[in-house]
Amino acid sequence: MSEGTSTEGATAAAGAGAHRWPLWEVFVRSSRGLSHVHAGSLHAPDASMALRNARDLYTRRNEGVSIWVVPSDAIAASDPDSKGAFFESPQGKDYRHATYYTKSEGVKHL
Amino acid sequence: MARIVQPAGQPAPTNAPNAPDAPASNDAAGQANFDAIIAKDSRVEPKDWMPEAYRRSLVRQISQHAHSEIIGMQPEANWITRAPSLKRKSILMAKVQDEAGHGLYLYSAAETLGTTRDDMMDALVAGKARYSSIFNYPTVTWADMGAIGWMVDGAAICNQVPLCRASYGPYGRAMVRVCKEESFHQRQGFEILLELAHGTPEQKAMAQDAVNRWYAPSLMMFGPPDDDSPNSKQSMAWNIKRFSNDELRSRFVGMLAEQVKVLGLTLPDSEIRFNEDTKKWEYGPLDWEEFKEVLAGRGPCNAQRLERRRSAHEDGAWVREAAAAYHDKQLAKQAAEQKAAA
Ligand SMILES: [Fe+2]
Ligand SMILES: [Fe+2]
Numbered sequence: 101m102s103e104g105t106s107t108e109g110a111t112a113a114a115g116a117g118a119h120r121w122p123l124w125e126v127f128v129r130s131s132r133g134l135s136h137v138h139a140g141s142l143h144a145p146d147a148s149m150a151l152r153n154a155r156d157l158y159t160r161r162n163e164g165v166s167i168w169v170v171p172s173d174a175i176a177a178s179d180p181d182s183k184g185a186f187f188e189s190p191q192g193k194d195y196r197h198a199t200y201y202t203k204s205e206g207v208k209h210l
Numbered sequence: 211m212a213r214i215v216q217p218a219g220q221p222a223p224t225n226a227p228n229a230p231d232a233p234a235s236n237d238a239a240g241q242a243n244f245d246a247i248i249a250k251d252s253r254v255e256p257k258d259w260m261p262e263a264y265r266r267s268l269v270r271q272i273s274q275h276a277h278s279e280i281i282g283m284q285p286e287a288n289w290i291t292r293a294p295s296l297k298r299k300s301i302l303m304a305k306v307q308d309e310a311g312h313g314l315y316l317y318s319a320a321e322t323l324g325t326t327r328d329d330m331m332d333a334l335v336a337g338k339a340r341y342s343s344i345f346n347y348p349t350v351t352w353a354d355m356g357a358i359g360w361m362v363d364g365a366a367i368c369n370q371v372p373l374c375r376a377s378y379g380p381y382g383r384a385m386v387r388v389c390k391e392e393s394f395h396q397r398q399g400f401e402i403l404l405e406l407a408h409g410t411p412e413q414k415a416m417a418q419d420a421v422n423r424w425y426a427p428s429l430m431m432f433g434p435p436d437d438d439s440p441n442s443k444q445s446m447a448w449n450i451k452r453f454s455n456d457e458l459r460s461r462f463v464g465m466l467a468e469q470v471k472v473l474g475l476t477l478p479d480s481e482i483r484f485n486e487d488t489k490k491w492e493y494g495p496l497d498w499e500e501f502k503e504v505l506a507g508r509g510p511c512n513a514q515r516l517e518r519r520r521s522a523h524e525d526g527a528w529v530r531e532a533a534a535a536y537h538d539k540q541l542a543k544q545a546a547e548q549k550a551a552a
Contacts, residue, residue, distance in 0.1 A: 140318055
């Protein structure tokens with residue numbers, strides 16, 4: 101498993117060696133109606149092999165009805181260090197939550 | 211690297227991140243952030259700043275863990291062709307396949323720390339990497355499949371359940387996946403022993419013999435005693451390890467002591483007892499000299515295991531080359547089609 105490998109894993113894996121297989125991130129839909137969720141990563145020479153490997157590695161016990169594989173280096177990720185700057189501060193924005201509106205307390209079906 | 215955001219309206223400290231000092235300041239900010247994550251018992255993720263020693267320690271632990279899963283396939287694969295029934299053969303194949311999967315989850319986790327799969331593989335086949343000493347013992351009877359499932363996978367579970375909460379996110383997540391699969395391993399082993407123990411006198415004796423041989427090595431899977439385990443303290447301070455080797459071993463002995471009664475077998479240790487004062491299970495002395503010998507490469511099967519891994523890797527080279535050649539061919543075909551269409 102390697103969430104967030106998009107930079108580290110990929111750069112590490114893409115080093116020297118002509119036949120080094122690239123890294124793929126695997127997303128599995130566990131049942132109809134649910135989103136695909138990141139399951140982990142694996143190495144494979146191409147997309148169809150990545151799908152087969154993902155099936156063998158992440159769905160040996162009926163864990164999924166659908167799989168996506170994405171080349172790790174195709175994923176753009178936000179910088180974990182810019183937490184404060186990148187993600188809008190929730191401070192003073194309580195009005196985005198239902199709990200902000202207290203006057204209607206006790207009113208049914210609201 | 212961490213960016214230091216200066217709160218508005220406050221004077222800049224004298225050691226503000228000016229060019230020459232920048233790396234050190236960034237490290238300091240990274241360290242502070244890391245310390246805060248550990249103090250909150252939160253999780254460190256791959257792109258976070260982390261101390262070099264933390265990274266190195268994780269690479270060592272996770273890659274050794276991955277190697278153990280991969281080498282650990284061999285003692286059991288040894289019995290696939292001789293499993294006593296088609297059902298047992300299917301079960302054993304599923305288990306060995308799971309162990310391969312565990313190795314792959316763990317290699318992926320280690321890769322997020324910046325080490326490559328090939329480097330880890332090379333270190334293993336070159337004999338430069340360590341793996342759990344337990345897999346250097348031979349599997350001489352079918353009952354060993356039972357004893358391994360019950361005791362070796364059992365010890366692994368005791369070790370791995372707390373690792374699901376390891377401070378390094380990818381390691382913890384790999385462990386969650388592994389632990390879900392391990393309980394089947396332990397149960398199928400227990401069942402093998404249970405059936406043998408209720409079989410003919412010869413079968414029962416075979417089960418007892420396997421338990422006798424695997425008992426001490428499985429206890430040693432938790433690592434050296436606490437006073438001889440130099441890395442443990444730091445690992446616990448970093449929230450990687452949650453319990454000491456001796457603590458986990460004592461718990462494990464307690465589980466075995468109860469479960470062995472259900473099997474109608476005995477453990478080869480007359481000193482097992484529950485200490486009412488310390489509330490801990492105690493056991494007889496273990497041969498740590500043997501442990502060190504096996505770990506140093508002088509166990510009964512070390513050379514055989516490495517040689518097998520090496521030859522399997524070499525024998526598979528043509529498959530890897532063929533897959534790469536096929537991929538190149540597909541790319542060339544695509545390019546030619548695009549050119550023709552343009
Ligand atoms: Fe395993
Ligand atoms: Fe296992």
